Amino acid sequence: xxxxxxxxxxxxxxxxxxxxxxxxxxxxxxxxxxxxxxxxxxxxxxxxxxxxxxxxxxxxxxxxxxxxxxxxxxxxxxxxxxxxxxxxxxxxxxxxxxxxxxxxxxxxxxxxxxxxxxxxxxxxxxxxxxxxxxxxxxxxxxxxxxxxxxxxxxxxxxxxxxxxxxxxxxxxxxxxxxxxxxxxxxxxxxxxxxxxxxxxxxxxxxxxxxxxxxxxxxxxxxxxxxxxxxxxxxxxxxxxxxxxxxxxxxxxxxxxxxxxxxxxxxxxxxxxxxxxxxxxxxxxxxxxxxxxxxxxxxxxxxxxxxxxxxxxxxxxxxxxxxxxxxxxxxxxxxxxxxxxxxxxxxxxxxxxxxxxxxxxxxxxxxxxxxxxxxxxxxxxxxxxxxxxxxxxxxxxxxxxxxxxxxxxxxxxxxxxxxxxxxxxxxxxxxxxxxxxxxxxxxxxxxxxxxxxxxxxxxxxxxxx
Amino acid sequence: xxxxxxxxxxxxxxxxxxxxxxxxxxxxxxxxxxxxxxxxxxxxxxxxxxxxxxxxxxxxxxxxxxxxxxxxxxxxxxxxxxxxxxxxxxxxxxxxxxxxxxxxxxxxxxxxxxxxxxxxxxxxxxxxxxxxxxxxxxxxxxxxxxxxxxxxxxxxxxxxxxxxxxxxxxxxxxxxxxxxxxxxxxxxxxxxxxxxxxxxxxxxxxxxxxxxxxxxxxxxxxxxxxxxxxxxxxxxxxxxxxxxxxxxxxxxxxxxxxxxxxxxxxxxxxxxxxxxxxxxxxxxxxxxxxxxxxxxxxxxxxxxxxxxxxxxxxxxxxxxxxxxxxxxxxxxxx
Ligand code: HDD
Ligand code: HEM
Ligand code: HEM
Numbered sequence: 015x016x017x018x019x020x021x022x023x024x025x026x027x028x029x030x031x032x033x034x035x036x037x038x039x040x041x042x043x044x045x046x047x048x049x050x051x052x053x054x055x056x057x058x059x060x061x062x063x064x065x066x067x068x069x070x071x072x073x074x075x076x077x078x079x080x081x082x083x084x085x086x087x088x089x090x091x092x093x094x095x096x097x098x099x100x101x102x103x104x105x106x107x108x109x110x111x112x113x114x115x116x117x118x119x120x121x122x123x124x125x126x127x128x129x130x131x132x133x134x135x136x137x138x139x140x141x142x143x144x145x146x147x148x149x150x151x152x153x154x155x156x157x158x159x160x161x162x163x164x165x166x167x168x169x170x171x172x173x174x175x176x177x178x179x180x181x182x183x184x185x186x187x188x189x190x191x192x193x194x195x196x197x198x199x200x201x202x203x204x205x206x207x208x209x210x211x212x213x214x215x216x217x218x219x220x221x222x223x224x225x226x227x228x229x230x231x232x233x234x235x236x237x238x239x240x241x242x243x244x245x246x247x248x249x250x251x252x253x254x255x256x257x258x259x260x261x262x263x264x265x266x267x268x269x270x271x272x273x274x275x276x277x278x279x280x281x282x283x284x285x286x287x288x289x290x291x292x293x294x295x296x297x298x299x300x301x302x303x304x305x306x307x308x309x310x311x312x313x314x315x316x317x318x319x320x321x322x323x324x325x326x327x328x329x330x331x332x333x334x335x336x337x338x339x340x341x342x343x344x345x346x347x348x349x350x351x352x353x354x355x356x357x358x359x360x361x362x363x364x365x366x367x368x369x370x371x372x373x374x375x376x377x378x379x380x381x382x383x384x385x386x387x388x389x390x391x392x393x394x395x396x397x398x399x400x401x402x403x404x405x406x407x408x409x410x411x412x413x414x415x416x417x418x419x420x421x422x423x424x425x426x427x428x429x430x431x432x433x434x435x436x437x438x439x440x441x442x443x444x445x446x447x448x449x450x451x452x453x454x455x456x457x458x459x460x461x462x463x464x465x466x467x468x469x470x471x472x473x474x475x476x477x478x
Numbered sequence: 479x480x481x482x483x484x485x486x487x488x489x490x491x492x493x494x495x496x497x498x499x500x501x502x503x504x505x506x507x508x509x510x511x512x513x514x515x516x517x518x519x520x521x522x523x524x525x526x527x528x529x530x531x532x533x534x535x536x537x538x539x540x541x542x543x544x545x546x547x548x549x550x551x552x553x554x555x556x557x558x559x560x561x562x563x564x565x566x567x568x569x570x571x572x573x574x575x576x577x578x579x580x581x582x583x584x585x586x587x588x589x590x591x592x593x594x595x596x597x598x599x600x601x602x603x604x605x606x607x608x609x610x611x612x613x614x615x616x617x618x619x620x621x622x623x624x625x626x627x628x629x630x631x632x633x634x635x636x637x638x639x640x641x642x643x644x645x646x647x648x649x650x651x652x653x654x655x656x657x658x659x660x661x662x663x664x665x666x667x668x669x670x671x672x673x674x675x676x677x678x679x680x681x682x683x684x685x686x687x688x689x690x691x692x693x694x695x696x697x698x699x700x701x702x703x704x705x706x707x708x709x710x711x712x713x714x715x716x717x718x719x720x721x722x723x724x725x726x727x728x729x730x731x732x733x734x735x736x737x738x739x740x741x742x743x744x745x746x747x748x749x750x751x752x753x754x755x756x757x758x759x760x761x762x763x764x765x766x767x768x769x770x771x772x773x774x775x776x777x778x779x780x781x782x783x784x785x786x787x788x789x790x791x792x793x794x795x796x797x798x799x800x801x802x803x804x805x806x807x808x809x810x811x812x
Contacts, residue, residue: 076588079584079588080584080585080588082537083537083580083581083583083584084580084581084584086537086540086580087576087577087580087581088577089544090540090543090544090573090576090577090580091573091576091577093544093547093548093551094547094562094569094573096551097547097550097551097555097558097559097562098562098563098566098569101555101558101559101563104551104552104555104558104559105555105556105559108551108552108555108772108776109772109773109775109776110776111552112551112552112553112555112772112776112780113552113776113779113780113783115548115551115552116548116549116552116780116783116784117780117783119541119544119545119548120545120783120784120787120788120791121783121787123541123544123545124538124541124545124787124791124795125794126537127537127538127540127541128538128791128794128795128797128798129794129798130534130537130538131533131534131535131537131538131798131801131802132534132797132798132801134533134534135533135534135802136534136801136802139801139802140801182773184773184775184776185775185776185779188779417563418563419563419566423566423567426567427566427567427570430570430574431570431574434574434577434578438577438581441581441585441589444589445585445588445589448588448589448590449588
């Protein structure tokens, strides 16, 4: 109860955004996946294929609807929290943050929300093309919303295009503000993160259906799609991450020092595989290192120099969390690459037949269902905690803009949010499991397929 | 107020935009919160129809809240800080209500059947919680966050009246969107919700001048009173017409849309009356729009965005209502 208000406000904001990002990280990519399923369904020549893709579309539309709803309600909360938790922030950088946030609402949220109804429930009421158009606009809206919010977030990491008059920020160039130095990297990295998160969700849930013996040929198609997606995106994400890191080194060297656990400026810095950074003693314990590798990766030169944390007295982030979250993210990235490549190779060797896939491999897939969440959250923690103690890197300290709401109120509301969020998260995972296990019983009711294919037919259980 | 420069005009434009967003929010989320609350009196089958009647719209409805609060935050950061720290706890509870109902809305048909009743209860409870909190917030806001024994009573009364107004709006929405036994029930619900809503409205209109001297002067000085008296008179006529219509057979078919339309008019008029009372304050007697506004430069940037996107938003919202026009049929992802 005696924690200070700044600390509580941080925890509350972090708890909310952590809960929120779980859902966008799925819905940003899943909208496009739905569009893909729908196109496959429309294009498919033989009846079985057509039905498979239709089933995939139906099941994943439900997942999308649920995910989207949770994204919306947690997002509405975020929009209040911005002002309640960091009132000083808006007072000082409102001139820059305000327009970015407004454009997000005007160009993204309304677009998603306006067409969501038609996308989810409009099939019987509009033509196929209009429906595809609505689906496209919803998917596009989620991308736009990532665009604007990441523009703001990146601006907070690498501010540009502003001027300061009497402590107030004013916009000088909107192009420089939006396309600030870290924005392109962050946008690409986040969109790929979403693609991977979604791919592993497709893989994991379809594998679960196979394991439970409730799968149809539809699940196999989805699983294959997920594996191919993941196998393509995982390496791309590594490359994007590498570029992102180089960019960070240029603009936020103290963050890189924390990520790599480098205290003293070093030439030929080693890559630490394991260590326990000790903020108090300003050193690492139990180091396990690959010599010179960090310099090689970040400077492309084994003798390259990396700045250490000691060069940034009282202006560098807490090291332990940044260091470990970075390892969790990269570790998950490597694991996702290995799993998707291995899975695809195995599947090819099995003659593209999942019936021959060994069960332990299916269990591995199922175990990776939420791998993307872990990596995404770890990545955001690196970025956000790595920016501390500043809220706008190098310019405004977080503690200067915190709320004046009494800490007891913050503690109370924090407790309420945490309870609600944990319950909803459990329910979400539980319902995904339930929906995947019963998908086909429910889908027995599916009957007509869109007339644009030139034929209508019954799709009862016999196709399963 | 002879000649106002564009920079001085900007805060006024923005308070207008914010007000309109909040009005659209109150009307649109009002009917779907109302439908949510009324579900506690419906059978399980009726509940499905009721949810189906709001299903395609609720997300877009809530987006107006995001826009309204966003504009408050962006255009009047000082007022935002003041208002939301005064209303910190009710805001949180309202958000919890909105979270619960938004989530329950989707879970109820996707979770196993035996849990459906639980999610329905959460949906109803969430709708009630959000509405009551909004009523309380409205009450605190229009009384200028005053202290003293009478203020909490006033806010408490509004906290009960606003949900009734929502219930009435929701019930007339159902009169429009359903038929058969559910429509009959909706007519009954409308009759029940009508008196408390009217009472609430009278309470707000008499209490606001009583609480704030500024408001009293504005309404009861001589030339003005003649002009503005048209607001309460039209409101009264609209409300009476609604009540009469509920007894007439026409409300079951040709005129089923009229009570809802008239109530929207009532909300619009009340909003105009309230704006007239409060102008030019953002927070009554404390902060004027000019004191609270942020820099004209960033407001202009936002205004460009608003001018370009708002017509488009209105157009596709209209499109969506057209697609789902007529009586509600079962919702499915087909
Ligand atoms: C990279 C992606 C991303 C990030 C970092 C954030 N969001 Fe978000 N947000 C989305 C991506 C997204 C989305 C994909 O567009 C959502 C999720 C599901 C949905 O409905 O839209 C969304 C929904 C969403 C909504 C509901 C919109 C509606 O009514 O349709 C609000 C108000 C916010 N968000 C606000 C925020 C705030 C204030 C954030 C940061 C502080 C934030 N979001 C971070
Ligand atoms: C969506 C993924 C995100 C996650 C998981 C995330 C996570 C976090 C965490 C953990 C903190 C607390 C850091 C600390 O003090 O220890 C934080 C702080 C903060 N973040 Fe983010 N964040 C995300 C996105 C964003 C975005 C998009 C913005 C802005 C547009 C943003 C703005 C802030 C602000 C204002 C703070 C408060 C100041 C602070 O404590 O650092 N965050 N976030
Ligand atoms: C495997 C190689 C990877 C590398 C080298 C890498 C590199 C990075 C770096 C350097 C940052 C911090 C940037 C900064 O704040 O300055 C970051 C952030 C982030 N990472 Fe990764 N990453 C990798 C894999 C992944 C994976 C697999 C995911 C998720 C599926 C992911 C999701 C994120 C997210 C969401 C952020 C925060 C947003 C951002 O700053 O882009 N990363 N990554």
